[in-house]
Amino acid sequence: MNTKNIACIGSGNMGRALMKGAANIIPAGNIGFSDADTAKAEVLAKELGAKVYSSNYDAVKEADFVFLAVKPQVLGTVLEEIAPALRMRVESKSPAILVSMAAGWTIKKIQILLDVGSVAKLIGPDWSEVNPTLTKPVPVVRIMPNTPALISQGVIAMSASSEVPEETLAMLEKILSAAGIVDRLDENYMDAVTGLSGSGPAFVYLFIEALADGGVQAGLPRDKALRYATQTVLGAAAMVKETGKHPGELKDMVTSPGGTTIAGVAALENGAFRGTVINAVDAAYNRSKKLG
Template identity: 40%
Template structure:
């Protein structure tokens, strides 16, 4: 399998980082195109993959094309390659807000798949949602799953839910970083050194998330397990509820979802 990336930004690098360590693909079968030569040199040197300014050298031969470009640059980049992609190549888009109908119009003979990953893929802990286009069959979905599960977890959803995915898991890491930063600030205020406070806060978030995923228990059940009657935790939970932390998180995700919907209508 040969995989070609159109765009060599942070998300493309996160995916490359995940798949380049897998036994089913060799670094020399990974191709990246980016408009900055300095970026290409960096990706080549770090991952030993093929990286070039422009996709003309590989676009006709790759089996999977991953569109990893910013929404504002998407139309121009797609126009440059849409007539060059192999007819049986799988086209996977991680372009925020770009609908399958638009992608299928540009690549009418290809199986097209839309994926919403997130940045924790860079450390093997990503979350990706996959929506299949009309010509994409189970075998094509399996290939997409293989690529994105190399650096995290994968779920399949209907495309109509992709805006919800974008607002929750796509934007979600930023919301969690804000919480980790705030928690570490509280640790510093209580007397901890900054590095220790960040480590305590970040590992607490990591461990809590792992408990949710591995136990299958509802977060509220797990919260109750650590909330002793008359203890320190219920005092903190009480303040969070008073200050509207839960409502703020719901509003933040909802705002991100609505922004994704608005981008899709442009």
């Protein structure tokens, strides 16, 4: 793989996770950070052996891949700032590949904003009617990673605009794979991915905490209850992944007639456990759409 330069605008948890993985694929010196909080970017750059760009403009000017690791609420402002540099790269026939992980922001919306140059023209329910002829659109890849990418166990969904060459997309996929599994899918599913794997780790953490609390209530010491709960969730997930069996089938393997497990399952169902989890994913999905 030809060595590429990566710029990451934003140095929060997700930027750190993905760049930490990228440093296993390309030299850390080819990775740079740009952040409104320069001190924060410098700390992360030192940790990885990366560099710090003096501005977002310089980051876009030098990088082959520009990761946008910023909150959806500030993405518009960042895009307005870097739009001239991105368009200049397109005009010079050496476009930077923009990689966005902002929930709700579609590839189309990003490309139109970069073309019209002002987020004000896209505000409101009718932004989709702003549809100029994009003769030279900026190539954009939209991803949705999750926080287990920090330990190389993430799920990273990926969609790309037609302007991204397959060879380049394959290279990006290899870089991202250092942080977890990478799965290409139609962009129409990205908000659903956000609700499931993007927000899902928080739901699992709540379950682990509750499972451990149940152990404490039953008399286990806190440290042992948390250890057992964590390994139980890890092992159960591995069973689903490794056996390929449906979770319901694996559940039935543990659930003996008149036994302890069915008593616990009945208690979960009385509390609308499955319906509540479904509603949590749906709520996160709907919030993702609104953020766009």
